Amino acid sequence: MTVRVRFAPSPTGYLHIGAARSALFNWLFARQTGGKFLLRVEDTDAQRSTDESLRSIIAGLEWLGISDYDEEVVFQSANAEKHRAAALRLVEADKAYRDFTPKAERADTNVKQEIADRARKGANEGADHRSNSFRDLSLEESNRRAGAGEPFAVRLKVAREGKSSFEDIVYGPQERDYSEIEDLVLLRSGDVSPLYNLSVVVDDIEMGITHVIRGQDHLTNTHKQILIYDALGAGVPRFAHLPLILAPNKAKLSKRKHGEVVSLTTYRDRGFVPAAFRNYLALLGWAPPDDQEIMSLEEMIRKFSLEGVHRSNAIFNFSELDARQWTDQKALWMNAEYIRTMPLAELLPMVRAELEAEGLWKAEYETDARPWLEKTIDLIRQRFMTLKDFSGQGRAYFSDEFEYDDAAVAKNLKKETRLKELLPGLAASIEAVEPFNAETSEGALRAFSESAGVKAGLLINASRTALTGQAVGPSMFEIFEIIGRERSARRLRAAAQLV
RNA sequence: GGCGCAUUGGUGUAGUCGGCUAACACGCUGCCCUCUCAAGGCAGAGAUCACGGGUUCGAGUCCCGUAUGCGCUACCA
Incomplete structure (x- = not known):
């Protein structure tokens, strides 16, 4: 069976480095196994999804050199009807039920707290997850009320007894008791729109995904998804969860708190060589079997393995206070290393782009002055950190208008x-x-x-x-x-x- | 609150079956080179392997417990 993997970002912000790494690992795995690498845009949250975000994600993947998707890009929002049909099919099969309980409004601000409070309260009262009175409503009655226009949500019927288990390629055996999983909502009441867990599963089945490689934040929810696979009578793919990338204080990386350091496009805009950043990214949560850290793409594909991914979260080490350490020092070092050692022919176009952007490029660099250009770049690249340095510290080589430090x-x-x-x-x-x-x-x-x-x-x-x-x-x-x-x-x- | 996962120098990682005087890279310090350096060369500091207990001749490696962190727990994705 050929491997089929997908990268499934939701376009609700820029492509952050954790997501970029997930994409990279999916891509590496596909290329190594001769499988297919697919892109699915999870744009079901119409409120938060934006075109700008989508463009930024696509651009980021292109920049990293992993945008050679093997099939058409899938937009999840276009599949909503299929997701809905799947849920209704489960209702017919008695594997899910309509819940006519009026929808409770939820304040988005303190969700985590609300969940904890509710759980604490539930535990005190000895509430169980199967107490929903609509759970055992007859299908006839359910159909009748739905037909009469009464709003309903659809929930999966999770078995009372037993446990769910699977073997994660990275995290090993996983087990969870059914009693800890509530009858999860598949379809919202009102607009009957599908929820995340349903959508991923239906789409992954439809796309024939064989290996789900994603962030560890999805590890526990995987049990719920497996329940959906089972209910739908579909085979369950293999799962490989990746450790998270955290901020220096071990907090989750976030746009609001950490700003542009987490955005992939920042690295492009600040003069990173794509191969260098890609190489650095690959080393977050994974290490090659040997000690060789600087790897060509081919070597990376050859050496990569999901089994080699480790389990503890990585810290992306940067300092907001020190401009020289605006991002992880090793990333910076690796970029400098690439700039000073990569074949000049590969570096040249990048330097050209930088010089052009700063109005320093001259037509003769393409012709008569080409040897001079190459010699100059080869000379000054030795102590540059980013491509920006060619137009910054290196400005005097290309223009008479430069500033004195x-x-x-x-x-x-x-x-x-x-x-x-x-x-x-x-x-x-x-x-x-x-x-x-x-x-x-x-x-x-x-x-x-x-x-x-x-x-x-x-x-x-x-x-x-x-x-x-x-x-x-x-x-x-x-x-x-x-x-x-x-x-x-x-x-x-x-x-x-x-x- | 419950459940799950993790825990090796400042950071990223190696350490398969228990033998480690704990390895590599970044960073840091010093020296050398020299016309400078954020380059190059060399050297060095830095880890009682989260903590406590157990198994064993021997534990970073196995077992139990504790702590801390993270994740999930939602009609968010």
Whole structure:
């Protein structure tokens, strides 16, 4: 039997990293087993679902490189009629019943508290889950009242005795007593719309899903879903639940509290290389059998296994206070690692996109200046963290309009007043060099520093800030060659004004 | 409240059948390289494996209990 898995996000917000990881694991599993990877949009909550959210999710999956769905995208809302029919079929088969109890309004704010209170109260009164008086209403009577237009909800008839059990691929054997599961509502009263547990099951059956891979927050509810599979007479798929990704204080990651760090598109917008973030994501809750953490997509597919997923929740370690740690340090490190080691040919288009977005791209980079571009990028990528750095710290390589870092100016230019005269002098001796390259500019600078009686380091560091605006960067003589004779001389003279 | 799941250095993880002087990566500290560095090289600090008890010659690994965290418990998804 070929494997069929699906990623089933609900479009009620952006694609957060936990969901993205679920998508990734589904995708990896499908690609490894030669199975099908499907996308189903769970848009049954019309109030909360938005097109914008859907677009953001789709874009996120594309960015991660896992949007090659093997079949048409399924929209759950389009299947509502099927879900309803399935529930009514269960009523006919006496596996579910109509509940004519008037719908109780629920305040959305304190649901968790309300549930706990109700449970506590129920426990005190010894209430049991099978006490609904409509549970044993005859089908004739039920049909009659429904036919007369009386509003009803449909609930599943859960057996009084026994227990539900299944083997989770990640969490192992799971068991739950029926007495702990109430007769869950399948269809809402009033508009008779289907509820989540019914919809997932009917759709998963319809889509022929063989493995349900999703967040651990669904682990306990799986028992309810299995009950629905059974009632419907359908085979139950295999389940694999994934540990959750938590915030540094071990709280659930949420948009409201944690903002954009949890949104996948943030990583795209802040200069992450998709492969790097994907690689990082794969390591949250899973580890390859060997110690190799940096993996190509092919290696990841080959090494992945659901059995290798572990059970404890992972913490996404970031700091809201420190800008340098705006997201997990390992994610940042991995991005830098990818930027400095990936094939230049793969990096180039990403840098181009960044330069274009910032108005720094020039047509000649595609033609005459192509070798220069490649050399430059290869040189400066060594100490960059994100693609944004190419247009930020690296701006001076692509434009004459760049800013001088205050700290760099203070450290390398302002602290030695003689630089006011030395810099123009250096500019002159640099200009006289022929040919102009790293070696000759070094010779010129060292000769000049000797004749001026200052240490070469003084001029080298001053030059770095003069030519790039930065305090750090590649070897200075490489920079001279890259920036070129004329621009170098001009910037050295201009920097004299900053001393 | 009930039920379920988890718990290895700051973080991500390894540790299959009990033999660990607890491994790797990020981060951190120091040194080296050097013209700088958020790069590279080297070294180091950091974990009584949540706690308590038990089984055993021997437990991070097995059993029981406790604590903490998380999840579910809804006519939300």
